[in-house]
Amino acid sequence: MVRVKMFATLQDISGTGEVDLKVDTVLSALEKLVTTFEKLKPEIFEDYRQRQLKDKIKVMVNGTNIDYLAGLDTKLIEGDRMAVFPVLAGG
Amino acid sequence: MNELKVSFENVPSKWKDLGGRALTSTIVSEEVPPTCHPLGPNNKLVFAPGIVTGTSAPTSGRISVGGKSPLTGGIKEANAGTSFAQKLAKAGIKAIIVEGQRKDKGYLLNIAKDKAELIDATPWSGRGLYEAFAQIGDKYGKDIGICGTGIAGELGGAAAGIAFNDIEGLSSRYAGRGGLGAVMATRGLKFIVVNDEGGPGVEIHDKELFKHGTKKLTSALTTHGVTKPGGTLNTYGTDALINVINEAGALPHRNFSLGYDELAPLVSGEKKAETIKKRGGERPHMCSPGCIIQCSEVWVKEGGKDPVGVLEYESVWALGPNCGIYNLDDVGELNRACNDLGLDTIEAGDTLAVAMEGGLANFGDGKKALEMLEEVRKKTPLGRILANGTEFTGKAFGVTRIPTSKGQGMPAYDPRPIKGIGVTYMTTPMGADHTAGYAIAPEILGVGGKADPLDPKKADLSRGLQQATALIDSSGYCLFIAFAILDIPEGLEGMVESCNAVLGTKWTVSDAVNYGAKVLDIERKFNKAAGLTKAHDRPPEFMRTEALPPKNVVFDVSDAELDRVFPD
Known part of the structure; x- marks a missing residue:
């Protein structure tokens, strides 16, 4: 299983902070997420049919942004930790 | 006097x-x-x-x-x-x-x-x-x-x-x-x-331009996902960063010895906003009249009592995870003590963590941390040591893991897995200061462009951010407008136009950035005359030699790259 964590507005919208999913890529994890929590779809995807993520949605796998891995095709294996964040900042 | x-x-x-x-x-x-x-x-x-x-x-x-x-x-x-x-x-x-x-x-x-x-x-x-x-x-x-x-x-x-x-x-x-x-x-x-009653107010040379410029800036601020009403700063405050920096493996825990801990969400912006709502504190809230972003809040005790004021991300981190403390009530009381004693929360948190490493308390012991701060109130010898900050306290208690640059305690981002913010910590004339050139925006948040946090070539990024920051710090605008104006060019234009309108100047955006560069130049010349050299633009040794878990990386930005930020 892969532990998928959601933060900020995504946590509020889904009503949960994390789910365990049996998935093998980041894309399949996100697909499963928005299928389970329909209201997350417009928060995560700009165009779901094209599988285009919304601007500034951040997805990390074991602490590394998927922009510096293989993007949505990034492989996931048992025990991986995936985190999804909406646009946010602070400081 | x-x-x-x-x-x-x-x-x-x-x-x-x-x-x-x-x-x-x-x-x-x-x-x-x-x-x-x-x-x-x-x-x-x-x-x-x-x-x-x-x-x-x-x-x-x-x-x-x-x-x-x-x-x-x-x-x-x-x-x-x-x-x-x-x-x-x-x-x-x-x-x-x-x-x-x-x-x-x-x-x-x-x-x-x-x-x-x-x-x-x-x-x-x-x-x-x-x-x-x-x-x-x-x-x-x-x-x-x-x-x-x-x-x-x-x-x-x-x-x-x-x-x-x-x-x-x-x-x-x-x-x-x-x-x-x-x-x-x-x-x-x-x-x-x-008391400004009967005061003349601020003279505006060109009222039409002021109206035009502030309208463009307001539009950017109310549009951008970070700064708009209902956006993340407004909803969760600056502490929304706890989870993202922790997930990135760069939230310093227990005196910069670890970059991730699964307990961090207990002191996150999400948790704090939920608690404030339940207790009857205030969120969102303005730090000063006329703020659109409203990232501030009023943290209160159980039952809505004893308001502290805002618990900022940096303060929560410094007095929380950096001291192994994952309880918002303990953090709130430590923040209250700092506000009451007149202590910088970042420096106080770094100091307490170094003191814990020096054996004065166990990591995670919030009550003991509060007792240590009370030593400042009593003006005891220990209180005097702690009131002098991280480096002084580290030396007093024989600690070698002292997270400072130019003697100033580092803020809430470990520079080992996020190199650009480290370049800012080491090279800003201010000593370790995240706000001096907030490389976290492109490196982690994807705001104002994107940069790989592990890429050690960050001199140009840090220099540009430091120049822009010096401008914003002079303008009177909150640094958080940067999140919007870095992504929305009209917002940046509006900000510069509003400054021109007040001053009667005709700066272009490029002139404005040069203004920031001149401020840095003045500051660096002062530091040079005060005896600060390139040796002061270096990380503490442990960051070069101790790999930070879980990413297990050291600060590997070369001295040459650090010196490239401000070549003399």
Whole structure:
């Protein structure tokens, strides 16, 4: 299983902070997420049919942004930790 | 202060276009001998609202405070968001320069229409700042700005900040960094009160341009996902960063010994917002009138009692995970103690963590941490050590993992897995300061572009951000407008236009960035004359040799890359 964590507005919208999913890529994890929590779809995807993520949605796998891995095709294996964040900042 | 004299002077024409940080750093560089003792008679303390502060420009209630820092030995500018800044500007005051030294007692500078006088502040000296601010408010009226230095400053502690009033009048808004509270207290100045009633307000040279510029900036701020009403800053506050930086493996836990801990969400912005809602505190909230972003809040105890003010991300991290503490109530009380004693929360948190590593308490022991801060209130030898900050405390207790740059404690991002912010920590004239060039925006948040956090080539990124920051710190706008204007060019144009409208200048965006570069140049020249060299632009040794789990990386930015930020 892969532990998928959601933060900020995504946590509020889904009503949960994390789910365990049996998935093998980041894309399949996100697909499963928005299928389970329909209201997350417009928060995560700009165009779901094209599988285009919304601007500034951040997805990390074991602490590394998927922009510096293989993007949505990034492989996931048992025990991986995936985190999804909406646009946010602070400081 | 020697003669307890206050006088008004016209602003010299050479300072006409300066405000905020540009003005404080210029005055300090012109009037303070770089080699003077920061707590001695030759240092000066300068307060200056920003260029547009006091106007109707959105999110612009900032004040800069400058002087020679007892923490870094170099020039310092620290700024805060507070109605004090707006009232000072509306009273027609471009800067306050505090010079000389008075050692008999502490004084209060009372500024009102056509009047400025120094008054005996003995009744409020040696007191906590919450109580002092409340009593001063009772005496001088609720609609005033208050600024003060606390017991930590009275000790000459290099961790002492300068407190300003929030909307409720609490001593919760801080120009915290660099020990300027000690500079203030050692001048003999304890408090400043400003009443802007009957003041001239801020002159605007071109009202149409001002309206046009602020409209463009407002549009950017109300559109961008970070800064808009209902956006992340407004909903969760700055502490929304706890989870993302923890997930990135860069949230320093237990004195910079670990970058991730699954307990971090217990002190996150999400958790805090939920708790404030349940308890009846306030969220969102303005630090000063006219803010669109409203990232502030009022944290309260169970039952909605005993308001602390805002618990910022940096404060929560410093007094929380960095000390192994994952309980918001403990963090809230530690933050209350800092606000009351006049301590910079970042420096205090770094200091407590180093003290814990030195054996004074166990990591995670919030009650003991609070007891340690109370030593400052009692003015014991231990309190005096702690009030002097991270590096001093580390040396006192034989600790070698001391997370400082130029003697100033590092903020809430470990530079080993996020190289760009490390380059800023090491090279800014201010000592370790995330706000000096916030590389986290592109490296982690994807705001203002994207940059791989592990790429060690970050000199150009850090330099550009440092220049832009020096401009914003001078403008009077809150640094958080950067999230919007870095992504929305019209917002940046609007910001520059609003400055032109107030000053009567014709800056282009490029001129404005050069303005920031000139401020840095002034500051670096001061530091060089004060004896700071390239050796001071280096990380603490442990960051080169100890890999930070879980990413297990060291700070591998080369010395040559660090020196490339500001080639001489």
